[in-house]
Amino acid sequence: MANILVVDDELGIRDLLSEILNDEGHNVELANNAAQARAARAKSRPDLVLLDIWMPDTDGVTLLKEWSSTGMLTMPVIMMSGHATIETAVEATKIGAQSFLEKPITMQKLLKAVEAALHRDQAPQGVRKPGPGYVTSPPVPVQELTVEAAMTGGQQIPPPMDIGPQARQTFELDKPLRDARDEFEKSYFEFHLAKEGGSMTRVAEKTGLERTHLYRKLKQLGVDLSRGKRSAGG
Known part of the structure; x- marks a missing residue:
């Protein structure tokens, strides 16, 4: 590196x-x-x-x-x-x-x-x-x-994507509370990342988390940060 x-x-x-x-x-x-x-x-x-x-x-x-x-x-x-x-x-x-x-x-x-x-x-x-x-x-x-x-820097800016209505999520409830909570939080943050076009600043404002805390949380949950702008609609 x-x-x-x-x-x-x-x-x-x-x-x-x-x-x-x-x-x-x-x-x-x-x-x-x-x-x-x-x-x-x-x-x-x-x-x-x-x-x-x-x-x-x-x-x-x-x-x-x-x-x-x-x-x-x-x-x-x-x-x-x-x-x-x-x-x-x-x-x-x-x-x-x-x-x-x-x-x-x-x-x-x-x-x-x-x-x-x-x-x-x-x-x-x-x-x-x-x-x-x-x-x-x-x-x-x-x-x-x-x-x-x-x-x-010469990078092509991807056009905003229509994420459509909030996707319906189904969660398996027959599991430990921590696992179920992590699953929900991962889907929650992935939805808002897609909705805000990958902007950590806007997601932090939307979710009420400080950016450093948000970044750590996403890494902990295993959220794929490389996808950036993508559709969150179903």
Whole structure:
């Protein structure tokens, strides 16, 4: 797995991203400002950086420009922001950012963006190449630099699916209470994940759970988080 540097001045965002990425098997280092990010970049040479745009000392776009102009942009960078404009996303992509994630960041979009960044077949100039024996994914066609590409990292956004009326569920009651409860909760969360298009933020708001608690609960119940947008209708 990869060494990932998460740079964000919000403690909650750092903790949430760290937990999700650690659960996926990645090694995660945290920085809460540009100064710490520079030190971490020089020390550990991360495979990927998740970089917030709005930070108190130096903003993420400025830091990205600094790394690019000094030859330090030797790893893919995913920009993050909850307030950036489309122009900022396009600017960051032109400088060398791999993609742009808009906050609140859903787990589905995060993992897709990270996977795409870590499996780039062709690295930009100055990026270290994979060693012998490294198996890369098939080449990805180069897309035009559009607003959608800048905001999603070139990923195609699946259209919302009609989940229809709530599916009728049948549960076997002749079993221990804990097993029956887990079965119900799994179906409950799968329904709401489908209804909310895989958005962990909206499911957390709908179910009244904090996102970190929700993520742990889904993992515990064995809910398939990779299916994302799908029909919950019967």
